[in-house]
Amino acid sequence: MMGYIFGKKKATQVAHSVWSHIVQKGDTVIDATCGNGYDTLAMVKMVADKTHSGHVYVMNVQKVALENASSLLDESLTSDERGLVELFAICHSKMEEVVPKGVPMRLVTFNLGYLPGGDKALMTRSETTLQALEAAKRMLAPGGLISIVVYVGHPGGREEYEAVQAFDSGLPVENWICCKLQMPNRPLAPIFVLVLKR
Numbered sequence: 001m002m003g004y005i006f007g008k009k010k011a012t013q014v015a016h017s018v019w020s021h022i023v024q025k026g027d028t029v030i031d032a033t034c035g036n037g038y039d040t041l042a043m044v045k046m047v048a049d050k051t052h053s054g055h056v057y058v059m060n061v062q063k064v065a066l067e068n069a070s071s072l073l074d075e076s077l078t079s080d081e082r083g084l085v086e087l088f089a090i091c092h093s094k095m096e097e098v099v100p101k102g103v104p105m106r107l108v109t110f111n112l113g114y115l116p117g118g119d120k121a122l123m124t125r126s127e128t129t130l131q132a133l134e135a136a137k138r139m140l141a142p143g144g145l146i147s148i149v150v151y152v153g154h155p156g157g158r159e160e161y162e163a164v165q166a167f168d169s170g171l172p173v174e175n176w177i178c179c180k181l182q183m184p185n186r187p188l189a190p191i192f193v194l195v196l197k198r
């Protein structure tokens with residue numbers, strides 16, 4: 001956290017640190033925006049153990065992102081760890097169609113925006129992001145976390161952040177804890193939103 005405040009750590013690194021306090025070995029989790037696979041890799045390391053019961057479901061609409069993520073996972077994981085990951089070329093709003101019904105998720109992560117180094121026209125959109133957040137809400141285990149890193153510095157980013165804010169501010173306080181990390185005097189800095197199910 002101090003590293004983030006003093007500009008030495010990125011919001012995604014803070015997110016990984018928070019996840020590590022929530023996720024346990026053997027958990028089932030979703031990376032709803034896999035990108036180049038760095039978040040996926042961190043998640044596999046958190047769920048993997050000798051029982052091979054953990055699972056990481058991964059989504060992206062972009063073929064190149066899934067290829068990049070697959071290569072990173074192939075290079076970085078043991079074959080047992082790699083076997084815990086399933087990648088799907090679908091929109092995250094359809095996550096309920098590929099994840100087995102009735103399996104509660106400990107963590108669903110969203111790192112919104114466009115693929116780093118990729119086509120900036122292919123970015124997440126408010127409408128499908130909201131549908132995916134609603135799906136994640138239905139699938140989350142008690143004690144589970146929806147983690148959202150939102151980038152407001154590109155076209156459409158501010159509107160998407162407002163959609164995320166409308167989603168989390170409407171959640172009943174009896175069942176949900178919502179929290180965000182934002183730098184008020186850096187209006188274009190990424191915003192980290194945490195939605196925890198009690």
Ligand SMILES: C[S@@+](CC[C@H](N)C(=O)[O-])C[C@H]1O[C@@H](n2cnc3c(N)ncnc32)[C@H](O)[C@@H]1O
Nearest residue numbers: 033034035036037038039060091092111115124
């Ligand atoms: C900021 S990147 C994610 C970075 C990634 N988590 C990592 O560790 O490298 C956002 C990704 O969301 C993907 N994306 C855009 N719209 C999507 C959608 N509707 N469903 C799933 N992924 C989507 C983009 O293709 C892009 O790769």
